Amino acid sequence: MPAENYREQASGKEVMWVQTKDQINECIQTYKRGVAYVDLDAVISNMDAMHSMLKKGTQMYAVIKTNGYGHGSLPIAKALESVPYVKGYAVATAEEALELRGDGIKKDILILSYTFPYSYQSLIKEDVRITVFRKDTLSELSAAAAAVGKNAIVHIAVDTGMGRIGVSPDKEGLDFVRHALDAPNIMVEGIFTHMAKADETDKTYANGQLEAFKSFISDISSKLGAVIPVSHISNSASILELPDTYLDAVRAGITMYGLAPSDEVDMSRINLKPVMSLFSHITYVKKVYPGQSISYGGLFTADKEMLVATVPLGYGDGYPRSLTGKGEVLVRGKRCPILGRICMDQFMIDVSAFPDMKEGETVTLLGFDGDEHISAEELGEKSGRFNYELVCLIGSRIPRVYTLHGAPVLALSST
Numbered sequence: 001m002p003a004e005n006y007r008e009q010a011s012g013k014e015v016m017w018v019q020t021k022d023q024i025n026e027c028i029q030t031y032k033r034g035v036a037y038v039d040l041d042a043v044i045s046n047m048d049a050m051h052s053m054l055k056k057g058t059q060m061y062a063v064i065k066t067n068g069y070g071h072g073s074l075p076i077a078k079a080l081e082s083v084p085y086v087k088g089y090a091v092a093t094a095e096e097a098l099e100l101r102g103d104g105i106k107k108d109i110l111i112l113s114y115t116f117p118y119s120y121q122s123l124i125k126e127d128v129r130i131t132v133f134r135k136d137t138l139s140e141l142s143a144a145a146a147a148v149g150k151n152a153i154v155h156i157a158v159d160t161g162m163g164r165i166g167v168s169p170d171k172e173g174l175d176f177v178r179h180a181l182d183a184p185n186i187m188v189e190g191i192f193t194h195m196a197k198a199d200e201t202d203k204t205y206a207n208g209q210l211e212a213f214k215s216f217i218s219d220i221s222s223k224l225g226a227v228i229p230v231s232h233i234s235n236s237a238s239i240l241e242l243p244d245t246y247l248d249a250v251r252a253g254i255t256m257y258g259l260a261p262s263d264e265v266d267m268s269r270i271n272l273k274p275v276m277s278l279f280s281h282i283t284y285v286k287k288v289y290p291g292q293s294i295s296y297g298g299l300f301t302a303d304k305e306m307l308v309a310t311v312p313l314g315y316g317d318g319y320p321r322s323l324t325g326k327g328e329v330l331v332r333g334k335r336c337p338i339l340g341r342i343c344m345d346q347f348m349i350d351v352s353a354f355p356d357m358k359e360g361e362t363v364t365l366l367g368f369d370g371d372e373h374i375s376a377e378e379l380g381e382k383s384g385r386f387n388y389e390l391v392c393l394i395g396s397r398i399p400r401v402y403t404l405h406g407a408p409v410l411a412l413s414s415t
C-alpha cells in the first residue's frame, strides 16, 4: 500500500495503525514474490533489554538512518514514540528527518552527519537537531535561524579517534565550542563522539576515546564555564560492553534490529531477537537431468537427476549475487542449496529432498523455518557482505509487513 495512504490511516498516537486485516492480507498475497516481515515486538524487546543494562537516567536515541537499516524508519519510530526512555531518533540526512516529522513523529530527531545548508530553514522549523563541527555551519545556521525566527538546536561532534567528522578535543576544538555557545540563535543541546573500535575485544582504543571525550567535557566546564546538557558516545557495541560510556544518552543502532555489531562482541550477555525475516515463494519446479546446467555461465551442472525450483527474487532485491554457489535457503524447515548464479530477479535451488515439492511453497531466505534459522550474520559471512549492509540493502521492491503482538498490523509496499 502506498505510503500516502498509510499516512492518512496512521492514527498518530502510540502503536496504532488503522489498516484492515484485508488490506494487509492483500499486500501479503500480492507480494508473494518477496516479502520482509519486521517484528516490532522484537524491536521494543531489544530496546528494553538494552535499557535495563544502562545506568538510571540514561536515555536512548534509536538510530533509524537508511530507512531504519532497511527495516523501515517510520513504523519503528511510531512503535517507540510512547516508550519513555527513548529520547528520540538519529538519522543521517535532512530528508530522513523531515519525512519522519511529516509523518507525525514528535520526539527529538538528530542528524548524525554533515547537513547541507539548503535544508537549514526547514530543519529549524521542525526542531531537528543538527550536528555541527564546521565554523561556516554555525554562521549559516545563525542566519537561517534568524530568518525563521526560531533557534537552531545543535549537537557538537567531537573526533576522538574515528577520523570522520568532528572537532578535535583540543584548544582549537574548545574555540569551536565557544563559538557555538556564543553564536546568535543557536542552542547547543548536545555533544557527542563516535567509537571506531568498540566492537573489538581489545577495548584499549575505545577507552582512550572515552577518556579524550570526558576530558574535553571537563575542559568545556572548567575553561568555558559551560555545561552542555546531553553528552553521548555509546553505539551498540559500547552499550553491550562498555558501561563507562553510558553518560546522558546512548545511540542504539544494529542491536535494536537484533543483530551483532561484530563477531567479537559477546552476544550472550543480552537476549536480542532478530527483527527482520525475508520470505519468497517457489514459482517453478522441474526435473533436471545429468549434464544439464543451471543459470548464467553454467556454473552448476547436474551429475544426477535432480528436482530444481525457481525462486523469484534476486540481487535486484538486495539478495547478494555473491551467494552464488554458497548460499542456502529454507524450505519445509530444511536447508536447500542455491544452484548456479543468482540472477537479478530469480535464482534456483535444489529441492531434490522433496519429490512432491510444489509451486507456491514458502522459501525462507532470512529467518526461521521450524528449527532451522538463517541469520543476517550467516548471509553476511557467506556473501562477503557486512550484516549491517545486508539488511540496509534489502531492496525497495520488497514490501515490509509489520507485526505487533504477533499479528500483522501494517503493510508497506514501496515500489
Ligand SMILES: *Cc1c(COP(=O)(O)O)cnc(C)c1O
Residues within 6 Å of the ligand: 063, 112, 194, 234, 235, 236, 237, 251, 252, 253, 254, 255, 261
Ligand atoms: C550509525 C551510527 C550509530 C549506530 O551504530 P551501531 O553500531 O549500529 O549501534 C551511532 N552513532 C553514530 C554517529 C552513527 O553514525
